[in-house]
Amino acid sequence: MEVPDEELPDERELFRLLVEGVTDYAILMLDPKGTIASWNPGAQRIKGYTAQEALGQHFSIFYTPEALERDLPARELTIAQRDGRYEEEGWRLRKDGTRFWASVVITAMFDDHGRLRGFAKVTRDMSQRRIAQELEREAKEAAQRTNRIKSEFLSGMSHELRTPLNAVLGFAQLLALDDLEPHQREAVDQITKAGELLLRLVDELLDLSRIEADRMMVSLEPVHIGTLIRGCVNLAAPIAAARSVRIVAPPRHEANVYALADQQRLQQVMMNLLSNAIKYNRDEGIVRIEVSADGDRVRISVADTGEGLDPDSLDRLFVPFERLVAPDSRIVGSGLGLALSKRLVELMDGMITAESTPGAGSTFHVSLPRTAGPDLDRADDDKAAAAPITTVLYIEDNIANLQLVERILERVGDIEVLSAVQGRLGLELARTHRPDLILLDLHLPDISGEDVAKALRADDATREIPIVVLSADAYSSKRQRLLALGVDGYMTKPFKVPKLIALIKELVGE
16 A cells, blocks of 8 residues: 555654664764754754753754864864865853763764855763773873882892892802801702892892783794703703603604793793602602694694692692692792793793693693794705704713713714713703714713613613713623623723714614
């Protein structure tokens, strides 16, 4: 059924009904000079004037004295007439003199001949949003002031603590050089350990304050993950050995990948994760490090076999000063390490997460951007993965001999040298790193080289690693006994350098 044309409201009536039904917007018409010609209920609600009070007035009655001094109303109409439209946000006045933050749109209206007929002005009260923005800005500025004050305080405190600590540690080290009684040496060692622990705490506090004050800078570069992990494992090995905790490092080909990171800060993060995995592990437990590369990310995982954590504790792991152990626990710590590690990883565009099973241990994952190595493209990285760096472990307590062999190995090729000055530490490094070759001295300060060789051949993890004995013991009976144990070579000191190089190349397949 069609409605007769005479019963249809015209467009003007429809528009009037629409405008009068809107209460969230002030919609008014202005003549070419800016005089108010129409007024809707939304305008009365927002501005406070009735239609009778507003009609015939100039629209500048809504502007603040500061805006009137800048002749803003006239400029708005000029711009709207020139460009067809004018938009802005600013303070406006209500009838009662109070201010509100307005979003204003003025549109110029022209007839078919291009003559200006007036302006349509739409205003919306945005005060609540403006107040929220102001509160957010003030809160941010207050937080920045607080962080700045805290940073300055911690920086000053760091200096004040470091000065006496320097004297404490310095004199303790001087005392350690003297001929002390056993109980005196033990006391000096305790002083040194306590001083170094306090120094680390000061450094962690300072780092955390720098990050929170946005003053921590990181230098991102391609970092070879395998090399970094091996360095960290070497540093952590003595701590692990003290608790008979075994560190299992990833195979060299698995860790032959580069991440975009700050090498010093990533090492700091890894050492914190490793020391925690050892500290919170059980005696004779295992710390396992794994590396995986997936697309454009590299993930490093550190897992322990400790007591683990419940889900509630996991949520508080990365909160500064939270120590998730019993108050009477003998485990020493400040509760800063993981909080600092999280912030450092995030500065490197990374992420650190944790998972744990009560009674079975915890695993921490560090995810970082993957990148090509220096002067290498992806194809070169794949080629490098197929030909990993050769690792040689030298167990020797004489520093001069260690340095000599390191210089010799430099001439052999791309070889990474691990060193241990004690037999037990050498065994730990061999199990952890599974080197391509072990060079072994027989006269070691803790256990004999012969016992080391026996242990290496008895362990499934090290049984197949070639061993070359470098010893000053020239007795043929000793040589025969070691060869019978399964060592692959026996050279008497002083050895012939070319002969040693040839033997090393033969055993590592150079």
